[in-house]
Amino acid sequence: MEYDAVIGLEVHAQIHTHTKMFCACHVMKDTGDIPPNTYVCPVCLALPGALPVVNRRAVEIGMLTGMALHCTINTTNVFARKSYFYPDLPKGYQISQYDLPLASDGYLDIEVDGETRRIRIRRAHLEEDTAKLYHLDDGRVQVDFNRAGAPLLEIVTEPDLHTAEEVRAYATLLRTILVYLGVNTGDMEKGMMRFEANVSVRPRGSTLFGTRVEIKNLNSFRSLTRGVEYEIQRQSALLDSGGVVEQETMGWNESAGYTYPQRSKEHAHDYRYFPEPDIPPLQLDPAWIAAVRAELPELPTERRSRLTTQYGIRAYDAELLAADRALADYFEVAVKMGQELALAPQDVANWMTGELFRLLNEANRPITGCRVTPEHLIALLFLVQKGTISASAAKKVLSEVFVTGEAPNTVVKRLGLAQMSDTDALHALVAQVLDQNPIQLAQYLEGKESVWGWFVGQVMRASQGKANPTQTREILQKSLEQRRSSQS
Ligand code: ADP
Ligand code: MG
Ligand code: ZN
Numbered sequence: 426m427e428y429d430a431v432i433g434l435e436v437h438a439q440i441h442t443h444t445k446m447f448c449a450c451h452v453m454k455d456t457g458d459i460p461p462n463t464y465v466c467p468v469c470l471a472l473p474g475a476l477p478v479v480n481r482r483a484v485e486i487g488m489l490t491g492m493a494l495h496c497t498i499n500t501t502n503v504f505a506r507k508s509y510f511y512p513d514l515p516k517g518y519q520i521s522q523y524d525l526p527l528a529s530d531g532y533l534d535i536e537v538d539g540e541t542r543r544i545r546i547r548r549a550h551l552e553e554d555t556a557k558l559y560h561l562d563d564g565r566v567q568v569d570f571n572r573a574g575a576p577l578l579e580i581v582t583e584p585d586l587h588t589a590e591e592v593r594a595y596a597t598l599l600r601t602i603l604v605y606l607g608v609n610t611g612d613m614e615k616g617m618m619r620f621e622a623n624v625s626v627r628p629r630g631s632t633l634f635g636t637r638v639e640i641k642n643l644n645s646f647r648s649l650t651r652g653v654e655y656e657i658q659r660q661s662a663l664l665d666s667g668g669v670v671e672q673e674t675m676g677w678n679e680s681a682g683y684t685y686p687q688r689s690k691e692h693a694h695d696y697r698y699f700p701e702p703d704i705p706p707l708q709l710d711p712a713w714i715a716a717v718r719a720e721l722p723e724l725p726t727e728r729r730s731r732l733t734t735q736y737g738i739r740a741y742d743a744e745l746l747a748a749d750r751a752l753a754d755y756f757e758v759a760v761k762m763g764q765e766l767a768l769a770p771q772d773v774a775n776w777m778t779g780e781l782f783r784l785l786n787e788a789n790r791p792i793t794g795c796r797v798t799p800e801h802l803i804a805l806l807f808l809v810q811k812g813t814i815s816a817s818a819a820k821k822v823l824s825e826v827f828v829t830g831e832a833p834n835t836v837v838k839r840l841g842l843a844q845m846s847d848t849d850a851l852h853a854l855v856a857q858v859l860d861q862n863p864i865q866l867a868q869y870l871e872g873k874e875s876v877w878g879w880f881v882g883q884v885m886r887a888s889q890g891k892a893n894p895t896q897t898r899e900i901l902q903k904s905l906e907q908r909r910s911s912q913s
Pocket of ligand 3: 448449465466470
């Protein structure tokens with residue numbers, strides 16, 4: 426039988442505030458070198474009687490993200506207790522949102538195989554992170570509360586996804602948006618974004634939903650797509666063999682590549698959700714919502730289409746550049762500087778997505794803090810345009826500037842890469858080549874046109890590749906004509 430998959434994604438994204446969701450403890454952006462249990466207080470350690478206070482900036486960031494996801498921002502927000510026991514949850518409940526989340530009913534348009542598909546977003550709500558457990562080799566478990574109470578945004582889609590590629594496209598776009606907003610570093614290895622995928626299958630053509638399985642701890646794009654693919658296969662094979670899919674929560678074993686049952690599915694009523702009595706319902710002032718909306722930057726999808734229409738660059742380059750706000754900013758700054766020098770935006774794009782990307786990838790560095798500034802790139806392209814250096818010399822110069830941060834001109838001088846454009850020197854060189862090769866000269870003058878290319882090559886070689894090719898051709902042409910007329 427043929428099956429179609431139905432997939433809904435829950436994403437937990439850390440949001441970058443200075444302090445935790447309900448207390449003044451510092452939020453760590455990196456688990457780095459900070460000793461465990463450094464940033465803790467009575468609130469996030471859940472000492473009896475400690476009271477939570479909502480982090481204003483977390484609410485703003487939640488609103489901003491909700492807006493970027495085309496959600497409605499709900500003016501009445503209620504925090505709720507979600508009760509369960511686990512050693513990483515000191516209170517025995519998590520403060521989350523249930524009935525009245527911060528944002529609801531949004532969407533993201535993803536592109537897969539050249540087609541645009543709209544993925545509806547059910548809700549985006551604020552909650553607090555758990556502590557981090559460390560399972561030691563000897564079987565002991567240690568707990569670090571530095572992360573406990575850090576703000577999280579949970580973003581939940583409708584079951585609108587149907588393939589692992591769509592899941593990947595959605596997750597990638599969501600990550601790009603969060604990074605654009607400055608809400609999250611997008612660093613998956615540090616757990617800045619964590620995915621849970623709900624997967625079910627149904628016979629092709631059916632409109633009913635099959636029983637779903639929730640896959641936990643998918644912490645990279647690779648795990649996400651592999652986990653989803655594996656689960657689609659597993660459920661299809663199970664149904665084919667006459668089995669039934671159990672509604673359950675599964676884990677993903679990344680190294681062995683399979684899902685395994687963790688626990689039977691818990692239901693909302695198991696959590697005994699009820700409104701958090703220590704936090705009054707939050708009423709968002711429309712003026713505040715409007716002020717946050719004014720903070721919303723241009724987003725990757727819009728920026729991509731503006732880059733193509735405004736600068737006429739290829740769609741593919743626009744996509745690469747718009748995927749990172751800093752890259753797109755770099756590009757636009759460079760293009761503006763290049764305008765006065767009549768440099769084409771497409772040339773700027775080519776050098777960025779070609780050589781500069783190669784250097785950044787090799788060094789595994791972001792564009793931010795790159796020693797090649799937009800000024801440097803433009804200066805370099807101008808040297809090529811003027812004919813001072815060849816394109817291949819420019820590559821050499823770029824990789825030098827990438828390391829040293831010197832001005833391109835300085836590197837050109839230091840490495841002696843300037844093309845020979847000085848006409849006197851070139852004239853002398855051409856004359857020398859013609860004098861040294863009387864046989865070929867005679868052949869050319871007798872009408873053997875093919876020797877022309879050979880002469881060009883000889884001049885280039887005599888200049889050790891530094892002769893400006895255009896000027897070389899011009900001078901050679903003139904010199905040969907002179908020799909022809911002086912012969913007759
Ligand atoms: P819970 O809170 O128990 O995890 P929800 O009903 O809020 O459950 O749904 C969580 C996610 O599961 C959502 O992303 C939703 O789109 C998705 N989902 C719901 N039903 C199905 C289904 N039959 N197949 C796949 N995904 C589903
Ligand atoms: Mg769930
Ligand atoms: Zn605290």
